[in-house]
Amino acid sequence: DTGVSQDPRHKITKRGQNVTFRCDPISEHNRLYWYRQTLGQGPEFLTYFQNEAQLEKSRLLSDRFSAERPKGSFSTLEIQRTEQGDSAMYLCASSEMSGGPDTQYFGPGTRLTVL
Amino acid sequence: AQSVTQLDSHVSVSEGTPVLLRCNYSSSYSPSLFWYVQHPNKGLQLLLKYTSAATLVKGINGFEAEFKKSETSFHLTKPSAHMSDAAEYFCVVRSNFGNEKLTFGTGTRLTIIP
Numbered sequence: 001d002t003g004v005s006q007d008p009r010h011k012i013t014k015r016g017q018n019v020t021f022r023c024d025p026i027s028e029h030n031r032l033y034w035y036r037q038t039l040g041q042g043p044e045f046l047t048y049f050q051n052e053a054q055l056e057k058s059r060l061l062s063d064r065f066s067a068e069r070p071k072g073s074f075s076t077l078e079i080q081r082t083e084q085g086d087s088a089m090y091l092c093a094s095s096e097m098s099g100g101p102d103t104q105y106f107g108p109g110t111r112l113t114v115l
Numbered sequence: 116a117q118s119v120t121q122l123d124s125h126v127s128v129s130e131g132t133p134v135l136l137r138c139n140y141s142s143s144y145s146p147s148l149f150w151y152v153q154h155p156n157k158g159l160q161l162l163l164k165y166t167s168a169a170t171l172v173k174g175i176n177g178f179e180a181e182f183k184k185s186e187t188s189f190h191l192t193k194p195s196a197h198m199s200d201a202a203e204y205f206c207v208v209r210s211n212f213g214n215e216k217l218t219f220g221t222g223t224r225l226t227i228i229p
Binding site for chain 1 (some may be wrong): 161
C-alpha cells in the first residue's frame with residue numbers, strides 16, 4: 001500500500017493558462033474524490049468517481065474545471081483559463097466501497113499558484 | 116444537508132496537559148463523523164472515525180472522541196499533549212444516506228507550549 005499520490009506537488013502558472021493535475025489512488029480503491037482547500041479553510045468537495053463514472057459534482061466545479069477517470073484507476077483534474085481565485089491546494093482521496101461507510105485516504109495535494 | 120462547526124479556531128495547551136478540541140455537527144440523516152489531522156506540508160491523516168457503533172471512539176496517538184447525539188457533538192480529547200501534536204485538526208461529517216462527500220469544519224490549530 002503506497003498511499004494516494006499526486007503530481008505535481010506544486011504548480012505555478014500565469015492567469016489564463018490551462019493546468020492539469022494527476023491523482024493515483026490506492027490500488028484497488030474504486031472510489032476517488034477531489035477536494036479544494038484554500039488558505040485557512042477546510043477542504044471543500046469538488047467531485048467524485050466510482051470506478052470510471054463521475055457520480056457527483058459540486059457547484060464549485062465551474063465549466064472551466066473538468067475531471068476524468070478513464071479506466072477507473074488514476075484521475076486527472078484540468079482547469080482551463082486559470083484565474084487568481086483558483087489558487088488553492090487541490091486534494092485527492094480514495095476509498096474502497098464496502099458494505100458500510102468507507103474511509104477516505106488523502107494524498108499530499110497539489111498546490112496551485114496563479115499569478 | 117450537513118455541516119460542522121469547530122468552536123475554536125486556535126487552541127494552545129502546555130505539554131503534558133489535556134487537549135480538548137470542540138466540534139458540533141448537523142446532519143439530516145444518521146452521520147458518520149471523523150477527525151483528520153494535517154501537519155504542515157503533510158497530507159490529511161485520519162485520527163479516528165465514528166460510524167454508529169460504540170459512541171466512544173479511540174484513535175491513533177492517544178486521541179479519542181465521544182459521539183453525543185443529544186448534544187450533536189463530537190469533541191476530540193487527549194489526556195496529555197505532546198509537542199508532536201501541534202497541527203491543524205479538522206472535524207468532518209458525512210451523511211450515511213446516499214451521499215459520499217465529506218464536509219469539513221474550518222479547522223482548529225493546536226499549539227503546544229513547551
